Amino acid sequence: APDAGVASGVALAANTDRLYALLVNDSDTTIYLALGVSAALNAGIRLNASGGSYEISKKLGNLYTGVINCIASAASKNLLVTEGI
Secondary structure: OOEEOOOOEEEEOOOOOOOEEEEEEOOOOOEEEEEOOOOOOOOOEEEOOOOOEEEEEOOOOOOOOOOEEEEEOOOOEEEEEEEEO
8 A cells, every 4th residue: 555645656556457446545634636647735636534535437437547646744644545457
């Protein structure tokens, strides 16, 4: 599982074979996601603390196969990632 920190980092690498992904915030701090660009605080997709999640799939109509980046306001915050190919 990747750690979200105070600088933008990769939560999930690009994968053209991706069919599904679930990202869950398993920390006590809000985490922000960005699709294909550097993540920034207070921008992009917000994952609330203690279980906020973002799900992508073909079935949901929001499949994205590029890189997903993340950032948090504090260092070493847990982000759980599941990817289906």
